[in-house]
Amino acid sequence: MLTISAIPAFNDNYIWCIADPHRHNALIVDPGQAQPVLDHLAQQGLTLTVILITHHHPDHVGGVKALRETYPDCRIIGPADSPFKGSTNPIHPGDTALWEGITFTSMAVPGHTLDHIAFFTDDTSITGRPLLFAGDTLFVSGCGRLFEGTPAQMRQSLESLRQLPDNTAVYCAHEYTLANLRFARSWLPQSSALAEFEQQCEQARANNTATVPSTLAQEKRLNLFLRWDDPDVIRVAESYAGEHKLPINCPDDVFAAIRHSKDHFRG
Structure with a gap:
């Protein structure tokens, strides 16, 4: 049976490893550092x-060169139109990547960066449910900063992810959950669902347990950045936009107000 593990890196990154213990093969997602991956592979007896690469930022690709030197036959699958030029198998949105009989489909999700892709599979043999590697596009109760794209691009990217099955397991690349929830609670302080989830996540982190993965159903219910059409969120966005002289005429504007507020949040 295939397994999936989080390899902690830097201060708050997760490098994801899918392993086939019988064939002793491994797939790694976004290795920003090589040594934690090398250690994990050695401990588990994996090759x-x-x-898989979601985008070009150093904390996602910094370990690729060293890993390729150790495993020269390893295929590196990443976005074709990207500042990262280390892919052996560059792919375009809609293309697929095959590993151990599992097909991952590449989805264009520009916003955080323009080259950003996500990898989705409806194969349930890994976790018992569909699986999404979201990189820095969709976090637990958050989304990535807009370093290269526009609010409209990011909202449209998140819209495409929002259309995936509700039971999809969402594997993001950072442990940002508690900070994201502090922000969400500042917008919706009366939300008992957010308060309860925050308590669960605080307990998990106190026990050194990851808050990732989440599910798409959970993100649609709690994540402000997927709720640009929620009346409660719209009301707060309209108030915030008025205070900061921002336009508020469409869903893209609502999303932009949420992102602007998070970027300036000091809670």
């Missing part, structure tokens, strides 16, 4: 055969 790295595929690396």
